[in-house]
Amino acid sequence: MPSDATPPAHAPRLALIHTGGTIASRPSPDGRGLTPQTPPALPGLEQVQVTEAQPFSLPSPHMTPAHMGQLAALIRELAPTHDGVVVTHGTDTLEETAFALHLMLDVKVPVVLTGSMRHAEEISWDGPANLLDAAHVALHPHTPGRGPLVVIGGDIFDARTVTKIHTTAVDAFGGYPGPIGRIDREGHTPRLHYFAMPEPRATYHPAHLQARVEILYAYAGWTGEGYAEAAERADGLVIAALGTGNLPAELLPLIQGTEKPVVIATRTHAGPVLPVYGYVGGGATLVEAGAIPASFLNAHKARLLLLILLGQGLTREQIQTVFERDEF
Ligand SMILES: NC(=O)C[C@H](N)C(=O)O
Numbered sequence: 001m002p003s004d005a006t007p008p009a010h011a012p013r014l015a016l017i018h019t020g021g022t023i024a025s026r027p028s029p030d031g032r033g034l035t036p037q038t039p040p041a042l043p044g045l046e047q048v049q050v051t052e053a054q055p056f057s058l059p060s061p062h063m064t065p066a067h068m069g070q071l072a073a074l075i076r077e078l079a080p081t082h083d084g085v086v087v088t089h090g091t092d093t094l095e096e097t098a099f100a101l102h103l104m105l106d107v108k109v110p111v112v113l114t115g116s117m118r119h120a121e122e123i124s125w126d127g128p129a130n131l132l133d134a135a136h137v138a139l140h141p142h143t144p145g146r147g148p149l150v151v152i153g154g155d156i157f158d159a160r161t162v163t164k165i166h167t168t169a170v171d172a173f174g175g176y177p178g179p180i181g182r183i184d185r186e187g188h189t190p191r192l193h194y195f196a197m198p199e200p201r202a203t204y205h206p207a208h209l210q211a212r213v214e215i216l217y218a219y220a221g222w223t224g225e226g227y228a229e230a231a232e233r234a235d236g237l238v239i240a241a242l243g244t245g246n247l248p249a250e251l252l253p254l255i256q257g258t259e260k261p262v263v264i265a266t267r268t269h270a271g272p273v274l275p276v277y278g279y280v281g282g283g284a285t286l287v288e289a290g291a292i293p294a295s296f297l298n299a300h301k302a303r304l305l306l307l308i309l310l311g312q313g314l315t316r317e318q319i320q321t322v323f324e325r326d327e328f
Pocket residue numbers: 020021022023058059060061089090091092093115116117118
C-alpha cells in the first residue's frame with residue numbers, strides 16, 4: 001500500500017481545534033489534581049499554515065451532545081478554507097464525539113481527533129507525538145473520504161468502531177476489528193498505511209440534539225430496576241444487554257409495553273447484536289416485542305445515533321430501518 005505523502009501545490013492549511021482533555025491538562029496550582037489549562041503546541045510542521053480555535057476547554061466527561069453540535073458547526077465553517085482539521089479532545093468521551101461528528105458531518109476534508117493519556121509535566125507525555133501524527137493523517141492525500149478518524153499511539157481508527165479500552169495505558173484505544181491504518185515516522189518523514197478502503201456512510205442533519213436517550217446496563221439477576229422510570233422520562237432507551245442481545249425474562253413485558261424506541265446493544269466488547277435466542281428475554285423475543293438491535297455499535301454510540309435520529313424527527317419504524325441497514 002502506498003505510504004508517501006504527495007506534496008500539495010500550496011502550503012497545506014490545517015485547522016487545529018482544541019477542546020480540552022488531558023492533552024491540555026496540567027496539575028492545578030491548588031493541588032487538587034489535573035485540569036485542562038493550556039492547549040498543546042503543534043510541533044515540527046513548519047511548512048503548514050495552522051489556524052487555531054478553542055470553542056471551549058473541558059475535561060471530556062463534561063462533553064455533551066450540545067458541545068458536539070457546536071464542534072460540528074465550527075468544523076463546517078473552517079472546512080472550506082482548510083485541507084484538514086485536527087481536534088484535540090479528552091480521551092474519556094473521545095469516541096462519542098468522533099461518532100457524533102461521523103454522523104453529522106459531510107465536509108470534504110479529513111477530520112482527525114486525538115488526545116493524550118499523560119499530561120505535559122509527565123515523563124511519558126504523549127501529547128506532541130499524537131498531535132503531530134493527527135496532523136500528518138489529516139493532511140495526507142489518502143485520508144479524504146473516510147469520515148472522522150481517531151489517531152492515538154500511531155494507530156488510526158474509524159469513528160464507528162473505536163473505543164477506549166484502557167484507563168491508563170498510552171495505547172488506550174482499540175475496538176473490533178482494530179485500526180484501519182497506521183502512521184509511523186522514518187526520521188522526520190511520516191509513513192502512513194491504510195489497511196481498509198474508504199467506505200460510504202450516511203450523514204444526518206438533526207434539527208436539535210436535545211432528545212433524552214438513557215442507557216440501562218444489564219446484569220445477571222436484573223429484574224428491570226430503573227426501567228420504568230427511564231422509559232417514562234426519556235424519549236428513547238438503549239440497553240447494554242447480554243451476549244448477542246439477551247435479557248432476563250422480566251424485561252420482556254417491560255419492553256412489550258414501551259412505545260418509545262428501545263435499542264438493544266451489548267455489554268460484550270465486540271460482535272453484533274443478533275436476535276437468535278427464543279427463550280423469554282432472548283434476543284428473538286425482544287425483537288418480536290419491538291426492540292431494535294444496535295448492530296455492532298456499543299451502547300453509547302447507539303445512544304448518539306438514536307438521539308440524532310430522534311432530533312431529525314424520524315419515526316420508530318424509520319429509526320429501526322437505519323439500525324437494520326447499518327446506515328451509519
Ligand atoms: N486522557 C484523558 O484525556 C482523560 C481525561 N479525563 C479526559 O477525558 O478529559
